[in-house]
Amino acid sequence: MPHALRVLGYRIAELLNVCAVYLGIAVLVTLVMVFTLAPLRTQVQQIHYALLNTLRPASVDNVLYAMLVSGDDDNRAMLESLLGIAALPPTDTESGEGEQTDTTAAVAGGDAINFARLLRKSIEEGGVEGITPEQERALRSYLARKYRIASSVAGALISTVFIVAKEMNLDPQLILAVIAIESRYNPYAESHVGAQGLMQVMTRVHKDKFTEFSDGTIAALHPIANIRVGSRILRDCIDRRGSIERGLACYVGATGPNDGGYGAKVLAERRRIALASGIPVGR
Known part of the structure; x- marks a missing residue:
């Protein structure tokens, strides 16, 4: 036992x-x-x-759709059928309008059909107002290679940035540098605090700036809308603080002079962009 x-x-x-x-x-x-x-x-x-x-067929303001639209005729026909539209808007050559008018309308519209038009223009024609074709090609090559994005997408984003920069009286290479540091050109990037898109816009703070877009704050994930709103915020920050350096500190949310090195990173990337493209740095 x-x-x-x-x-x-x-x-x-x-x-x-x-x-x-x-x-x-x-x-x-x-x-x-x-x-x-x-x-x-x-x-x-x-x-x-x-x-x-x-x-979602009702809102085609998306870079993925835009990439489809910028492809071959079969892809475009498939997308047009999917969206239930007769055809994409004509290019400048077809409509007889100038490039700046068409492209400015695309940026102002903020939807993906228009971003698709920028992509298609980037593939078929290229060219950005204010810089030479050689500078545009060098800038496109630098962004595409460093940030692993399609060359056509880089071209469309460059066109968008140069138009918005002129509208906001900003150096376009500064905007490109902010995008590089904020999101590395990922339009769907989102930080742990909720900053979204290419320029990492805080949608809950700047909700009022998205009222011009039919999708509201979800437009922060759309390249054109994000660049427009982010550039407007950057312009406001520079105006309030009185300089680009202080404006960048404001943009990143620093309340004092110490921005944790953010401004130095942006300005260093702007210099690299200028060196790679041969475009003089503006103020």
Whole structure:
């Protein structure tokens, strides 16, 4: 009888040891999930929003649609059929209007059909008002290579930035540098505090600036709308603080002179962009 009790005690002890091991594994897995699931959930949510926006026929202001539109005739015909539209708006050559008029309208409109027109123009013609074709090609090559984006997308973004910069009286290379530091040219980037898009606009703070767009603050994920709103915020910051350096500190949310090196990073990237493109730095 005592022997049987000892054997039973050993068995119970072994069972408890096994349970303890599995409990430890369960606790470890739980801790790993706690620390990794939140970022994953955020990424999945961003992808979910992007897909919803892409698949929604009523609002085609999306760079993914724009990339389709800028492709070959079969892709364009497929997208036109999907969207239920007869045809894309004509290019400048077809309509007889000047490039600046057409492109300015595209930027002012803020929708993806218009961004698609910029992409198609970038592929078929190129050319940005205010700089030479050689400078535009060098700038496009630098952005496409460094930030791993399609050359046509780089060209469309450059066109958008130069038009908006003229409208806001800003150096276009400053805007391009801000985009580089803020999002590395990822239109769907979102920070842990909710800043979104190419220029990482805080939509909950600047909600009023998106009233001109039919989609409201979701337009922060659209290249043209984000550049327009972000550049307007940057212009306001520079005007309030009195200089580009202080304006950049304001843009990044620094209340004092110390911006954590943000301004230095932006200005260094602006110099690199100017050196790569051969475009003089403006003020």
